[in-house]
Amino acid sequence: MKVILMSMPDVAPLIIHETAIHMPSHGIACVGANIDPQHEVHIVDLIRKRRRVRAYVERLLRKYQPDLVGLSAMAWQYDTCTKIAKVIRRCRPETKIAIGGYHATLMYDEIGSADEGRLFDFMVRGEGEIVCKRLVNALAGEDALDTIPSLSWRNADGQFVHNAWDGPLDLSQPLELPIRDKRRLTWGYHILYSKIELLETSRGCTRGCNFCSMRHMYGRSFRPYPIERVLADLDDIYYTRKCRWAFIVDDNMVLNPKRVMALCDAIIARGYRKLNLVVQADCISMSQNEEMVAKMAQAGFRSVFLGIESASKKNLDAAGKGNIVSASQKAVAMCHKYGIMVIGGLIFGFPDDEEADIIANYQFLKDIDADAAYCQILTPYPKTGMRAELIQQGLVTNKTDYKKYSGLWANVKTRHLSSDQLQYLFWLHRQKVLGFWRPSGRARSQGRGWTAIWIYIMKPLMKRFYARILKRDGWEGRYQRELQRLERMNHFPDLIDL
Numbered sequence: 063m064k065v066i067l068m069s070m071p072d073v074a075p076l077i078i079h080e081t082a083i084h085m086p087s088h089g090i091a092c093v094g095a096n097i098d099p100q101h102e103v104h105i106v107d108l109i110r111k112r113r114r115v116r117a118y119v120e121r122l123l124r125k126y127q128p129d130l131v132g133l134s135a136m137a138w139q140y141d142t143c144t145k146i147a148k149v150i151r152r153c154r155p156e157t158k159i160a161i162g163g164y165h166a167t168l169m170y171d172e173i174g175s176a177d178e179g180r181l182f183d184f185m186v187r188g189e190g191e192i193v194c195k196r197l198v199n200a201l202a203g204e205d206a207l208d209t210i211p212s213l214s215w216r217n218a219d220g221q222f223v224h225n226a227w228d229g230p231l232d233l234s235q236p237l238e239l240p241i242r243d244k245r246r247l248t249w250g251y252h253i254l255y256s257k258i259e260l261l262e263t264s265r266g267c268t269r270g271c272n273f274c275s276m277r278h279m280y281g282r283s284f285r286p287y288p289i290e291r292v293l294a295d296l297d298d299i300y301y302t303r304k305c306r307w308a309f310i311v312d313d314n315m316v317l318n319p320k321r322v323m324a325l326c327d328a329i330i331a332r333g334y335r336k337l338n339l340v341v342q343a344d345c346i347s348m349s350q351n352e353e354m355v356a357k358m359a360q361a362g363f364r365s366v367f368l369g370i371e372s373a374s375k376k377n378l379d380a381a382g383k384g385n386i387v388s389a390s391q392k393a394v395a396m397c398h399k400y401g402i403m404v405i406g407g408l409i410f411g412f413p414d415d416e417e418a419d420i421i422a423n424y425q426f427l428k429d430i431d432a433d434a435a436y437c438q439i440l441t442p443y444p445k446t447g448m449r450a451e452l453i454q455q456g457l458v459t460n461k462t463d464y465k466k467y468s469g470l471w472a473n474v475k476t477r478h479l480s481s482d483q484l485q486y487l488f489w490l491h492r493q494k495v496l497g498f499w500r501p502s503g504r505a506r507s508q509g510r511g512w513t514a515i516w517i518y519i520m521k522p523l524m525k526r527f528y529a530r531i532l533k534r535d536g537w538e539g540r541y542q543r544e545l546q547r548l549e550r551m552n553h554f555p556d557l558i559d560l
Contacts, residue, residue, distance in 0.1 A: 063101040063102070063129045063130060063198050063201055063202050064101070064102045064126055064127060064128045064129050064130075065094070065097060065101055065102065065103045065104070065128055065129065065130045065131075065132065065198055066103075066104050066105070066106060066122060066126060066128045066130075066131050066132070067090040067093060067094050067103070067104070067105045067106070067131075067132040067133075067134070068090070068105075068106045068107075068108055068119075068131065068132070068133050068134070068146070069087035069089070069090055069106070069107050069108060069109065069134050069135075070108055070109075070133075070134070070135050070136075070139035070142050070143055070146070071108035071109055071111060071112045071115050071142065071552075071554065072138060072139040072142050072468070072552040073109060073112075073551065073552065074138075074468045074469060074470060075470075075551075082253075082254055083252070083253050083254065083258075084107075084109050084110060084250065084251050084252055085109075085251055085253070085258060085260060085309060086107050086242075086246070086248075086251045086259065086260060087105070087107050087109075087134060088240060088260040088262060088311050089134050089162075089163065089190065090105045090107075090132065090134050091105055091240035091241045091242065091246070091260075092190075092191055092237070092238075092240045092262075093132070093162070093190040093191055093194045094241045094245065095191075095237075095238040095239060095240050095241045096191040096192070096194070096195050096237060096238050097194060097195050097198050098195060098198070098199060101198050101202070102126075103241070103245055104122075104126060104128075104245050104246075104247050105241050105245060105246050105247065105248075106122065106246075106247050106248055107246075107248045107251075108146075108248075109248075110248040110249070110250055110251070111248065112554070114556060115146070115554050115556060115557060116149055116554075116556035116557055117556065119146060119149050119150070119153075120149060120153050122247070123149075123150065123153045123154045123157070124153070124154075127154070128154075128157055129157065129158065129201060130157065130158045130159075130160060130197075130198060130201060131150055131157055131158070131159050131160070132159075132160045132161075132162060132186070132190075132194065133146060133147060133159065133160070133161050133162070133163075134161075134162050134163035135161065135163050135164075135165050135166070136163060136164045136165055137164065137165045137168075137169075137443060137444060137464040137467045138464055138465055138466065138467040138468040138552075139165070140165045140464050140465075141464065141465045142465075142552070142554065142557065143161065143165075144178045144181060145554075145557040146557070147159050147161075147178075147181040147182065148181065149557070151181060158183045158184065158201065159181060159182050159183050159184070160182065160183065160184035160185065160186055160194070160197065161173070161182045161184070161185055161186070162185070162186035162187075162190050162193075162194070164279055165444075165464070166185045166186065166187060167187045167188050167279050168279075168443075168444045168445045169444055169445075170185045170187055170214050170222075170224060171224070173185065174214060174221075174222035174224070175222075179222070183215070183216055184197060184213060184214060184215050184216075185213070185214035185215075185222070185224075186212065186213060186214075187212045187213070187214065187224075187227060188212050188227060188230075188231075188279060188280070189212075189230070189231040189265075189279075189280070191231065191237060192231065193210060193211070193212050193213050196210045196213075197210060197213060208223070208225065209225075210225060211225055211226060211227065211228030212225065212226075212227050212228050213225050230265070230266065230280050230283050230285060231265075231285075232285075233264075233265065233285045233286065233287045233288075234287075234288060237291075239294065239295050239298055240260070240262075240295070242259060242298065242299070242302070242303055253307055253309070253340070254509055254512045255511075255512060256306070256307050256338075256509065257304075257305050257306070257307060258305065258307040258308065258309055259299045259303055259305045259307070259308055259309075260308065260309050260310075260311050261292070261295055261296060261299060261308040261309070261310050261311070261339075262287065262292075262295070262310070262311050262312060263286060263287055263292045263310060263312055263315055263325060264284060264285060264286040264287060264312045264313075264315055264317075265280050265283075265284075265285050265312070265313065266280040266282070266283040266284045266285055266313060267282075267284060267313040267314040267317065268282055268283070268284050268317060269314065269344060271369075271371075274443075274446065276313050280313075284314075284317050284318070286318065286321055289321075289324060289325055289328050292325060292328075293328055293329070293332065296308065296329070296332075296334075297332075300334055300337065306336050306337060306338055307338045307339075307340070308337075308338070308339055308340070309339075309340045309341075310339060310340065310341040310342075312341070312342070313342075314342070314343060314344050314347075315341050315342070315343060316341075316343040316344065316347040316348060316351070316354065317344075317347060319347060319351040319353075319354040322354050322357070322358065323353065323354050323357045325361075326354075326357040326358055326360065326361035327357070327361075329361040329362065330357075330360055330361050334362060337361075337362035338362060338364045338365075338508065339358075339361070339362045339363045339364060340363075340364065340365045340366070340367075341358075341363060341365075341366050341367070342366065342367040342368075342369070343366050343367070343368060343369075344368075344369055345368050345369065345370060345386050345389040345390045345392075345393040346386060346389045346393075348366070348368065348393035348396060348397065349388075349389040349390075349392035349393040349396060350389075352396055355396050355397060355399075355400055355402070356400050358400075358402065359400035359401055359402055363402055364402065364403060364508050365402065365403040365404075365405060365433075365508070366397055366402055366403070366404055366405070367405045367407055367436065368390065368393055368394065368397075368404055368405070368406055368407060368432075369407045370386075370390040370406050370407055370408055370426075370427070370432075371386075371407065371408065371409045372408065372409060372412065372423060373387055373390075373422055373423050373425075373426035373427075374412070374415075374419055374422070374423070387426075390406075390430065391430050394406070394430045394431065394432055395430075398431065398504070401504060401507075402504070403433045403434070403502070403504040403505055403508060404432045404433050404434075405432070405433065405434045405435070405436050406427045406430070406432035406434070406435050406436070407435075407436050407437075407438075408423055408424075408427060408435065408436075408437045408438070409437075409438055409439070409440050410423060410437065410438070410439050410440065410484070410488050411439045411440035411472060411474050411476060411479075411484050411488070412440055412476065413452070413455060413457055413476055413477055414476065414477055414478070415476045415478065415479065415484070416476070416478040416479065417478075417479070417487050417491075420487050420488060420491050421491050421495060424437075424491050424492060424495035424496055425495055427496070428495060428496060431502075433501075433502045433504055433505050434499065434505070435492075435496060437488070437492060438469030438470070439469060439470065439471065439472050439473070439474070439484065439485070439488055440452075440474055441467050441468075441469050441471075441473055441474075442458050442461075442467075442473060442474060443467065444464075452474055457474050457475055457476065457477075458473065458474055459472070459473060459474060459475050459480075459481045460473040460474075460481075465552070468552075470548055471485065471548070472484040472485040472488070485545075486541055489541055489544060490537060490541065493537075493540075498521055498524065498525060499516070499521075501513040501516065501517060528540060531543065
């Protein structure tokens with residue numbers, strides 16, 4: 063069997079700009095690696111082919127003539143996913159199409175009963191390594207569709223049959239390392255123009271955040287890989303791929319501090335030179351385990367994304383986070399003590415938010431001296447507890463246009479602000495309180511070249527450019543330009559007429 067697995071081209075900008083960071087899709091790399099070796103497998107990250115998506119996909123289809131194309135999409139990428147499925151149907155109608163990822167996992171019933179559901183032959187729900195392996199074998203006549211857990215497939219009447227979910231994958235079983243060789247047809251992944259690969263040490267999270275859809279993907283579980291397997295993966299990144307940056311994709315790697323320290327000891331013993339690890343973590347675990355933070359810094363952890371979410375107790379309670387304000391402050395200080403750069407994650411648009419809350423949230427991030435900010439607007443992701451509560455309260459203003467569920471758009475209102483007001487104030491006070499990014503000493507030490515370019519070339523140019531716009535059009539005029547930029551960001555002209 064010939065198989066192509068694709069991730070979507072839609073992006074959400076991290077920290078600076080949508081082109082500043084392009085990372086490979088870890089999901090399709092893992093799925094493709096575990097398909098049996100007698101089959102020909104290629105993976106494609108369309109994030110690297112954003113300018114001419116349709117032409118590139120059609121060229122691949124003609125060249126490789128796949129029997130199966132697997133598409134992976136999140137909710138805000140689903141619209142693009144359906145358009146790419148139409149390209150496949152028109153260019154190569156005999157090819158079977160499977161969809162997987164978060165959206166298919168959460169919305170398989172709705173997709174199966176919708177008109178666009180006819181574009182897909184299969185849906186892979188949850189983790190795909192074993193499901194896709196067996197699906198490809200079934201298409202080759204070596205397995206049976208109705209016996210594959212977590213697979214949705216069409217019966218003779220054209221209706222989807224949803225096989226039972228088999229629970230979270232056992233990560234202690236032997237699994238192949240992700241594809242990073244010539245089977246990956248796209249290249250050029252970078253973090254601010256330093257080469258980067260992705261590493262996974264665990265899956266799942268046991269925290270109770272009610273805005274998160276992760277539990278529907280993995281269940282409310284925390285499952286680590288054996289440390290030996292993590293080291294083998296890191297060896298592949300460091301020695302075989304000659305890459306010195308690795309982003310750890312775990313939902314919350316630090317849930318088990320003893321394991322983190324054991325892993326750090328193993329990495330330190332490996333003797334990697336100039337290794338740079340980036341991770342996301344929760345504030346409570348980081349604030350309560352100084353020995354772990356110190357060990358992480360020694361092992362090469364350079365940056366951490368902390369889910370601070372809000373400086374407001376009422377908002378943290380609404381999110382199911384508990385009062386973690388003091389833990390956030392302590393976690394940032396602890397990371398800085400050991401030279402780890404902090405990217406603070408904030409969410410705006412909780413039910414009781416007013417303009418003053420938005421200002422206070424940004425000011426809190428500034429006061430705790432976070433090195434960078436990743437700010438989003440509260441998004442009512444399908445099947446989450448937060449979505450149900452917001453709908454019940456009449457606060458969801460966009461229930462169906464998932465393309466705007468990227469965290470950049472106001473799909474909700476608050477009891478005090480309309481969606482339009484929330485969108486504007488979210489943008490306005492970031493400009494006024496945080497302003498243009500000022501790289502800290504920690505950020506400069508991790509990227510002297512690009513931070514120097516930003517400080518001495520890009521930032522002065524941008525400040526003069528936007529100062530002219532502000533003088534001519536005011537804040538509202540500058541904001542309208544930003545909205546237009548956001549609209550263009552994931553607009554693919556060659557897919558419009560599909």
